[in-house]
Amino acid sequence: MNNRINKLFQEKKERILSVYFTAGYPHLNDTRTIIQELVKNGVDLIEIGMPFSDPVADGPVIQHSSLIALRNGMSIRNLFEQLQDIRQSVDIPLILMGYLNPVLQYGMDAFAAKCKEIGIDGLILPDLPLDVYIDDYKSIFEANDLHYVPLITPQTSEERIRMIDSASSGFIYMVSSNATTGAKASVSEFQKAYFERVNSYCLKNPRLIGFGISNAETFDNACQYANGAIIGSAFVKALEGDLPIDQKISTFIKQIVTKA
Amino acid sequence: MSYHVNDKGFYGEFGGAYIPEMMHPNIEELKNNYLRIINSYNFRQDFIGLLKNYVGRPSPLYYAKRMSEHYQSHIYLKREDCNHTGSHKINNTIGQILLARELGKTRIIAETGAGQHGLATATVCALMGMSCIVYMGALDVERQAPNVKKMRMLGAEVIPVYSGNKTLKDATNEAMRDWINNPVDTHYIIGSVVGPHPYPDMVARFQSVISEEIKWQLDEQTGREKPTRVMACVGGGSNAAGTFYHFLDDEDVELVGVEAAGKGIDTSETAATLALGTPGVLHSSRSYLMQNEDGQITEPYSISAGLDYPGIGPMHANLFKTGRAKYIWATDEEVLKAVLLLTRKEGIIPALESAHALAGLEKIALKPEDVTVVTVSGRGDKDMETYLNHFGY
């Protein structure tokens, strides 16, 4: 497998910074600019959100960005056009994140083939559960060199975490708390115990911690317990306002990665 | 062919549990326990006892003489409007609150459209001393104000939801988010035969008391157990599922569901999911949905808050696809006529939702010898303001 996600985790074991944004927000055609600015500022991995009308796993910030993106006219077809030759300028792993229904309407086969053509490395579809993935879609993902990135939460049992680990191959998305995206997180004793418990399983897949990572402090904390962390809502929020977009992005990323 | 759920949670190609991992422990717990609990002796005793002595079941099966004369056929009404709290929704909330208690949950959440499910949930929470949070679209909070006041009086917290069209779909999203954020002590009482497996099957079982009673009541009154057809309105489809349930495998009995066409199925202001929808995944199950070609859910519209939903339960999707049940629709205007007809012919003021089923009588070729049972899912109290505005009394 020649997948950029595997390459990243082979080369870098700690303080991996992954950033999520919603495609089509704040403006329909910001997608390429946001990706290029994130790369320029040293981000390791990018999760490109495909907006959905009913994002049940998301908190208010991503709900809002999704709504605006859809109003701006964002769609999967549009996004694929915007990403068409992104690989001429961008080398880091790119992941698409969204909900199952728009992907199903596009057609899972066609969608996966298009991802391969563009150079997408993985998918995060929170409402595509592991058992359905294995029964219906695993062969399609594999044929197109796409990783299925699974989520685990503090409530996920050891047995299930092991099953998830063995069925997946890129990295595991560790949801930091029992929450939708954007919830406030400080690393509590409860979370610490959860992170340490998962570390003790010696899983084959690397892990990134997400949900509630918003600044240098929460990023540094999360990095003590996993290979890195994912920032979503806080970044989407930082895209609000009238400053030039490149400035908003570099200011935000610089205050996260205070230690290099 | 079986029209019931299979062991993977599907009705044909519809249903399933497309849940985010955050909901997995709760859904797994429900799936592994619901049949054991609801078939247990103690649960049956409590459930049947409360339905009888608290809800007031059996609900009447009433031969509507003047309606029958009007339609030149035999029309019976299954009177779910006579239930405590005024609709069929209480059958399900009694079942689910007993289940939640058995699972050790102490906090209850629910979504509501017309407010009837919220009211029925707030009621059983008061009955069991559990805390209750009801999510309701901000538009529905306005148009179903009497129910909001009742829920608050019963001690529930009613949280208006401002996303989307501010109706039932948006309230459901918010209730699911609450459950994701509160995975340990909370049970989510879904109000219809929608959501991930096992909800559609569980809710259908709790509502199946409707058709169970129709069978013996019809036998008692006429000497026949089988009507020619049964009819019910369909939002998510719970009163229809209950009305169809014990006739599903009896192909002699025609099953008719009536959807809300809003301003008409040739307009964008409609909620007739089976008439206009295509298969997809919403609220964790695969069914027909009203959506655009990008898979974004389109905003439904109906004069009735309880039918204003862009999806439909997977059981109905399968009954539609296989042709076992027939689904028709009625517009706002036809429904308002049906409200007045029943009111003046029988002295029963139905809910807007239920009047869709009655409006369906206009669209069926009724033979003189036919026996048609129409479920009146709820009473019209909550809709008085709409009626007064429209009819001008």
Ligand SMILES: Cc1ncc(COP(=O)(O)O)c(C=O)c1O
């Ligand atoms: C009186 C009444 N009938 C019908 C419905 C629609 O629900 P369902 O299709 O699940 O029966 C509602 C929902 O609020 C209702 O209040």
